[in-house]
Amino acid sequence: MIRSQKDSSKGFFDHPENITRLLRGFYVLCIVLVAMDFFVHRHIYTELEKIPAFYAIFGFLACVLLVLLAKVLRIFLMRSEQYYQDQDDETAPKEKAHHVD
Amino acid sequence: MKRPRKKKHIMWIENLPPFVLFFIAALAAAFLGNRARTVLLFVPLWGAANLYFTSGNSGGVTYQVAGVLLDLYHADKLSLLFGYLFHLAAFLALLYAWHVKDRVQQVAGMLYAGSALGAVFAGDFITLFIFWELLALTSAFLIWARRTRSAVQAANRYLIIQVLSGVLLLTGVILLSQQQQSLQVEYIGLSGTASWLLFLAFGIKCAFPLLHSWLTDAYPQATPTGTVFLSAFTTKVAVYALARTFPGEELLIYIGAVMTCFPIFYAVIENDLRKVLAYSLINQLGFMVCGIGIGTALALNGAVAHAFNDVIFKGLLFMTMGAVLTRVGHVKGSDLGGLYKSMPKTTAFCLIGAASISAFPLFSGFVSKSMVMAAMLETGHDYLWLMLLFASAGVFHHAGIKIPYFAFFAHDSGLKVPEAHTNMLLAMGLAAAVCVTVGCFPSLLYALLPWEQTYRPYDLTHVLTQLQLLFFSALAFVWLNKQGLYPPELRSVNLDVDYLYRRSLPRTAKLVRLYCGNIFHAGVSKAKKNLRRLPSLEDTNSVEATHLTRRMAFLFVVLVIMTALAKLA
Numbered sequence: 001m002i003r004s005q006k007d008s009s010k011g012f013f014d015h016p017e018n019i020t021r022l023l024r025g026f027y028v029l030c031i032v033l034v035a036m037d038f039f040v041h042r043h044i045y046t047e048l049e050k051i052p053a054f055y056a057i058f059g060f061l062a063c064v065l066l067v068l069l070a071k072v073l074r075i076f077l078m079r080s081e082q083y084y085q086d087q088d089d090e091t092a093p094k095e096k097a098h099h100v101d
Numbered sequence: 102m103k104r105p106r107k108k109k110h111i112m113w114i115e116n117l118p119p120f121v122l123f124f125i126a127a128l129a130a131a132f133l134g135n136r137a138r139t140v141l142l143f144v145p146l147w148g149a150a151n152l153y154f155t156s157g158n159s160g161g162v163t164y165q166v167a168g169v170l171l172d173l174y175h176a177d178k179l180s181l182l183f184g185y186l187f188h189l190a191a192f193l194a195l196l197y198a199w200h201v202k203d204r205v206q207q208v209a210g211m212l213y214a215g216s217a218l219g220a221v222f223a224g225d226f227i228t229l230f231i232f233w234e235l236l237a238l239t240s241a242f243l244i245w246a247r248r249t250r251s252a253v254q255a256a257n258r259y260l261i262i263q264v265l266s267g268v269l270l271l272t273g274v275i276l277l278s279q280q281q282q283s284l285q286v287e288y289i290g291l292s293g294t295a296s297w298l299l300f301l302a303f304g305i306k307c308a309f310p311l312l313h314s315w316l317t318d319a320y321p322q323a324t325p326t327g328t329v330f331l332s333a334f335t336t337k338v339a340v341y342a343l344a345r346t347f348p349g350e351e352l353l354i355y356i357g358a359v360m361t362c363f364p365i366f367y368a369v370i371e372n373d374l375r376k377v378l379a380y381s382l383i384n385q386l387g388f389m390v391c392g393i394g395i396g397t398a399l400a401l402n403g404a405v406a407h408a409f410n411d412v413i414f415k416g417l418l419f420m421t422m423g424a425v426l427t428r429v430g431h432v433k434g435s436d437l438g439g440l441y442k443s444m445p446k447t448t449a450f451c452l453i454g455a456a457s458i459s460a461f462p463l464f465s466g467f468v469s470k471s472m473v474m475a476a477m478l479e480t481g482h483d484y485l486w487l488m489l490l491f492a493s494a495g496v497f498h499h500a501g502i503k504i505p506y507f508a509f510f511a512h513d514s515g516l517k518v519p520e521a522h523t524n525m526l527l528a529m530g531l532a533a534a535v536c537v538t539v540g541c542f543p544s545l546l547y548a549l550l551p552w553e554q555t556y557r558p559y560d561l562t563h564v565l566t567q568l569q570l571l572f573f574s575a576l577a578f579v580w581l582n583k584q585g586l587y588p589p590e591l592r593s594v595n596l597d598v599d600y601l602y603r604r605s606l607p608r609t610a611k612l613v614r615l616y617c618g619n620i621f622h623a624g625v626s627k628a629k630k631n632l633r634r635l636p637s638l639e640d641t642n643s644v645e646a647t648h649l650t651r652r653m654a655f656l657f658v659v660l661v662i663m664t665a666l667a668k669l670a
């Protein structure tokens with residue numbers, strides 16, 4: 001089923017300047033979104049929302065925290081890919097594996 | 102005027118429980134095999150149309166079996182919403198799997214979809230139990246059908262846990278019936294053993310925290326097409342059952358909040374992209390469970406609307422990963438990348454699915470997830486709302502960015518594979534179209550919702566705040582990547598609750614067996630040694646002495662008993 005081979009053709013994202021351009025556009029949009037916070041009258045439901053650009057700050061911090069905590073979790077949770085299979089090999093009879101589609 | 106009416110009568114069948122058609126089609130597929138696979142596509146189409154035109158006049162179909170009256174067809178707005186959804190999901194999954202020439206999967210897929218329909222239209226708990234167990238059994242075949250050793254073992258574990266859920270349900274139902282309570286599938290609420298058993302049974306299928314590992318263990322092991330079926334039915338039937346029997350149960354809000362948060366940590370560090378989606382599925386279920394727990398009309402509508410959307414966008418994401426698995430042979434983030442060049446259409450559909458699950462404005466997740474969030478604020482659960490907001494940012498991070506980024510972009514892995522099969526692309530295109538249509542015209546979905554409400558998802562505040570949340574989550578991803586802080590995709594497995602029964606329990610059992618064996622053998626050898634010390638029976642004198650001693654002892658015991666009896670008298 002594995003029908004893969006090396007491809008040498010260059011795509012849009014193989015050119016670093018394209019990525020730089022995209023990222024610049026993205027940064028501009030981020031700035032515009034925060035700036036709009038000061039012009040648009042937001043409906044407020046909780047005290048927290050009174051903090052300027054609350055959603056932007058929360059989104060950024062939440063994701064940084066998520067990733068850093070997940071990295072720490074790796075220390076405790078990560079095992080080799082064969083972790084369960086090694087044990088299965090001890091107990092289960094061997095059989096031939098094949099894909100259907 | 103009479104003619105069209107007569108025609109209408111022939112086309113549609115009233116009082117036909119929706120599962121019947123799927124079961125008949127499964128029987129046909131069993132005999133006809135691959136020749137039937139195009140005809141199978143028409144089953145959910147006709148079934149949905151029949152449901153639409155006749156549901157108003159249908160219902161109350163009962164079947165008497167061994168003194169029990171089964172209510173096979175109970176239709177109201179809630180069951181109808183799930184009914185339409187399951188027909189749509191079945192059609193998408195069948196179209197996606199059209200190229201697969203495997204009779205086991207065709208039959209299992211039809212029976213599985215039929216069982217899900219049977220469960221949501223079940224009027225009483227006995228009928229629900231029957232379809233509950235059928236869901237377990239039929240879906241396991243979609244995992245066994247992968248025919249690899251790890252898949253077969255995962256399916257065995259999956260089936261044991263699913264059947265356990267069914268046994269709990271049956272025990273709860275028997276208790277209910279002993280307490281002379283109604284067996285109609287309606288509000289129960291948490292009070293008494295029976296209700297807790299039902300709650301636990303639904304909780305297993307709904308992947309409550311600590312009861313969830315069957316999902317993340319088995320779904321990534323199923324066939325590429327099988328996972329699309331799996332992601333649609335089992336968990337959503339559980340959501341339906343909870344919405345009907347435990348609406349407004351406060352415990353569910355807390356359970357749901359935990360469900361939204363803990364899987365996203367696993368999703369960030371998981372390498373198998375279908376397993377990332379399995380964790381993401383639990384995260385989305387968390388929003389639904391929260392909605393059911395809040396129990397207001399807005400929250401309940403949000404929960405079932407999100408169930409509807411999740412089936413489509415999660416199905417779409419599983420379809421795109423299934424296409425990668427079919428073409429490349431694996432979905433390991435560590436060994437993928439740059440596939441946008443060879444699978445551009447699949448990439449585009451994946452991005453639409455990612456935008457939908459991340460709740461971008463104009464995509465389906467936006468119009469349903471926000472209902473639960475708004476209801477959370479309305480009922481004053483500010484801290485839990487923050488948890489959901491954290492989970493919303495997190496879901497964008499792992500399902501919205503990580504899945505498309507590591508599969509289709511990131512570093513170029515150099516893989517050159519053909520684009521997905523045409524039928525797969527059609528199914529993905531259709532699912533993507535549904536995501537965008539619901540996102541742009543939410544009133545189409547809202548019209549189907551069971552409870553009265555006047556929620557408007559599109560206002561400036563909501564759109565702006567959501568965009569801020571999402572863009573700055575993406576900014577965090579960019580920043581972490583540039584700083585080299587983002588954890589790389591590594592070939593690995595992460596320990597989860599399944600560690601307990603895959604590693605810990607077998608090892609403990611092995612130790613106990615070894616320990617008991619040692620004690621037994623030590624006892625046997627000691628007994629043998631002592632036996633050798635006993636006088637040999639071959640010696641005549643010793644035999645006589647032994648017999649004499651035994652008789653005297655017997656006589657002594659009898660005398661003691663007689664004395665005791667005499668004293669008592």
